[in-house]
Amino acid sequence: MRISEIIYLVMVNITQNKFKVILTSLGIIVGAATIVMVIAIGQGGQKDVEEQFKNLNAGTIEVKNGSSTMTMMMNSGARPSAGSSGPSGGGSSASLASTQLSQEDVEELEFFISGIQAIALAATTTATVNGGDLDDELSGVDIVGTMPEYAPISNLEMAVGEFITDDMLDNKSGYVILGNTLAIDMFGSEIAAYDQDVMVDGRQYNVAGVLQRVGSVVNDVTVDDAVYMPYSTANKYIFMPNITPQIIALAEVADVETVIAQMEVLLRELYPAANFQISDAGSQIQAAQSSANTLSMLLMSVAIIVFIVGGIGIMNVLFVSIQERTQEIGVLKALGTSKFDILLQFLIEANIISIFGGVIGVGLSYALMPLMTYTGIRVEPSIEGGILALVFAVVTGTVFGFYPAYKAASLRPIEALNL
């Protein structure tokens, strides 16, 4: 029998039983819609992760103070004076904030470890800010004291003016760089903010530049709302003595491991008793991505279960339909239809039903997706999701249609015709 004619007969059958087709495909409709949704949610999660780490290079390395109790007890003391060459380290003058990383450490690391492309010391505190169009002073604004290379490491770009320069750092100059939103809130625009004065903790600073909009968090600081200033300035006027600065550095992703190892060695020599946590952004990104992946997989398996249930639904209906159509199958057999053609006819029927369900389900999910914004779950519609759902629908139709179809094809004509 020609395939086109088999399809023709199947279509005659299906169109005479529209209601049954819709009922049968219900499971597939739900399954397909679930798959599309799940993939959209999964991709939304991935996008979230991507955006979260947008300003983080995979080669970023972070050095933090480890357990402070250790450092207090062991008390390895402040670093020898600046410019001292050689990591002979370990002075003995005791202080509470004993292993406070310093600008000298940064210079040391940069000097000895060739894999480091950029490095900066950074510490964050909060302070009150006033000036410009503000009616009341802002309290709790993040103040980041850091070094020039902080900008390239964190992918910060200037909208106006310049970031911290070596001159500013050396002179402990009274310059600040404003986050984009903060600048606009205070002065109406980036350009208007340039070269204006702002008050931080009651001391006056000059705005040297305004950052471009970032929209994300870098080193626990919402960049757009923060104030950046030279580390030396901040250390002198704003930071408390017990502040715990971190070092952030940038290396080629391939060099990250070596650089971390070298940093560990060097820091141990500088502060034998201290304990530092060195982490790299690459593995943080990986961890976040893998948890997003796990979520996707979990949702995906739910979708597959829905499909299996839908498939069992199809199988049930096909079985019943074969019972109803025993006479028809008998006639087809008596007229000489081969087993293969009957098998094909029922398989095509199962497939048309499931493709129908798949298309409706995919359409439905794309239609419902805008509603997901009300749930706060981020969804990213994708073509792949739709295609995957259709593929699953076809596979389900074939797998679960096969046994009933085989049963039908194996009926003996005399039994089917009840002769």
Place this chain on the structure above:
Amino acid sequence: MKKAIIEMRDICKSYKLGEEDLHVLKKVSVDVFEGEFVAILGPSGSGKSTLMNIIGCMDNCDSGQYKLVDVKVHESKESQLSKVRNEKIGFIFQKYQLIKKYTVIQNVMLPLLVRGMSRKQAEPICAEKIKSVGLGDRMYHIPSELSGGQQQRVAIARAIVTEPSLLLADEPTGALDTKTGKEVLQIFQELSAQGNTIVMITHDLQIASHAHRIIKIVDGEIAPNVADEITPANHIEAPAIQIDETK
């Protein structure tokens, strides 16, 4: 001598009925020649339905030889038998066996589609056959819109559309009243006159007497001499033989 359409030798068939074997056909031999109109007459339980299933290649025999035109049916596999049914036999059933969802022309078309024809090729052939059984104005109706006699005529059109070597009719008038039954038999006689070979199974001697030759089967065996006794020439009014009509 005319070409043999059916050559059956010593066909045996038994079914397991609990512990016992039920011998339905015991060494049945039948010959039917081209152009003949043969009635197989027998009461219910005589084995005539089993014989009809074997002739129709829908059931196989336990032993014996069966040749249909040039096919050795007893040696054929299921897949080959499907082909034989499609190409050599036109079936007419007691209950018409039309597919309810299909229109008259779709029903008649089926055997041709099974054969691998396209709808386009099959349509004119089918239309012609449907007209020949007098249903030219009912082509796009579904079976439930037709009377029993009309449905049986659709079934006849479906049987002859492939121009088979053998028309095999199983109680073709069994579900019809006497008048419509006669009309259907009229069609059979016309088909016979056109040279079709017809085998008709019935329990009714009245019906069987329309055939050229009657083969009587009783308890799974061919009753002797009946063929000589009853011929269309001496159209019998009353049954010459004792026939169990309590079906």
